[in-house]
Amino acid sequence: MSAEILSKLVNLLSFVALGLTILLILRARLEGQVRAFALQSFVLAFLSVLIAIYTDSFQLFGVGVALVIVKVVVIPRVLNRAVAKIGISRVAAPYLGTAPALIVCVLLAIIAFYVMTPIASSNPLPTADAMPLAFAGVLIGFFIMVDRRRAVTQILGFLMLENGIFLLALLMTYGVPFIVEMGVFLDVLVAVLIMEVFVYHIKDNFDSIDVGELGKLKE
Amino acid sequence: MEIAIEFLQLAIVMFASPLLVGLIRKAKARLQARRGAPVFQLYADIRKLLSKETVVSENTSWLFRFTPYLLATTMMLSALIVPVLSTRTTLGFMGNIIALIYLFLLGTFFLALVGLDAGSAFGGMGASREVAIAALAEPTVLIAIFGIALRAGTTSLDGMITRFAAEPLLMLNTGHLLAFFAFFIVALAENGRLPVDNPTTHLELTMIHEAMILEYSGRYLALVEWAAGMKLFLFLTLLSNLFFPWGVALDNTPVALVIALVALAIKLVVFVGAIALLETSVAKLRLFRVPELLAGSFTIALLAVVTAFFLR
16 A cells, blocks of 8 residues: 555545534434444544554554444443433534534634644655644534533534544554553543433433533522 | 537437436336336427427516526537537537536526516425525535636636546545535535425425426426436536546547447446435435535535645
8 A cells, every 4th residue: 555545545534534523513313423423433443444554553453443342332332321311312402503513613624724734744644634634623523512502412522522632643643552542542431431420410400411501500 | 520529419418318317217216116117208208298288377478488498508508518528629618617507507597587477376485495595505516616626727627627537546535525525415406306305296395496397388398397307417417527537538539439428328327326326315304404404515615625725
């Protein structure tokens, strides 16, 4: 596999990942959003295996496998369980409507391109071209977290943000060492579990998982 | 020679477009486990309509009688500009893609006027919906075009195809693919296909294109239907030759032209399959969700332009 083809494939897959982040905004149902996240994680796993083959790195291959286990299988299952328990399957309840949110996403992508292109061009790796896309994914994940009222969809925003950071590290340096990546995966997993418990508590206390309720004073 | 090819392209668009529509209907029917009408059904329909009496409402103006001819003429003119087989044609010099889009929109504009002309409730409803969708779709078309024109360095159709034909790895180029998807969604919207408009029903609540042409009968209806078929054919040809230019004849040798014809047929069949699959698997969007879909395709087109600027 030549460096040119790798660079194009990496670009393409990073775009698919970014597109799936944006799909999170278009999807109304929570199941669909969880599926978008699982699919994005699968794309990232594929990407890391691809780079592992290119660089003959066994560690990176392991990272790809672990990614599939944690983010494609376990976390979506946890989230689906939470969605089923709370029973709010169709409401994402963003503050902004779909069309304005999409425009904001494009603006964030333009900012990402503007900021990251000089950094990417100083990086000699063939994967560096796609760095602005990964950074755009980080920014849009942030935006989704801020834009959503429901706690579960905020978790999805957080996970997308984390995927963006993983992708950025992968493209910039062919990934961080295996042991560090494992630590991050476990952190994310535990974070999701804790957040799930939080969501249940919010639901118990307020009869809704609208985080706007948290700002109101209670007797 | 070049003039002969020009007429050959025109003839292909004129006479193959009902077949394309028939193929899409057939493929859809087979996917839905129906037998479906024969693929040549639209030819028979057009012939039948041509021999029927034309009823024109007393309340209509000259616009009503003029528009079917305008629709057919703009489509035939577009057929001369779009590089169906070859990039070297006599009228190629005026093959500017922006001019082409506005030729298409001219037909849309007059069709919307005709919807209002007869003063029926359905016509007005269809016209207002069509204009709303066209107003959302048009910026997307132009921006998607800028996305690829920036990479090619020209807005001439022939120039773009020649430029892209030199790139074998086109499929892996992200800006190009993004522009393709944006253009594809808009092509569905502009041609009144699912998920924006259902071409097969006259259901009063949902129809858009059918509502505008409800007053037409006889040979006018035949012209309108035929023009709609040509528009679909041209959009799909544009999509396949602009975004996947493999096989398009770059010079006018007979061998190259035959290859171009076969390649075009294969690409169109792929598109027919894709559209049939899509129309079988998705439901029509609620009218108020159509802007979301078009906003999505606008986003994709804008990203295509951004990447054309930053990624080389």
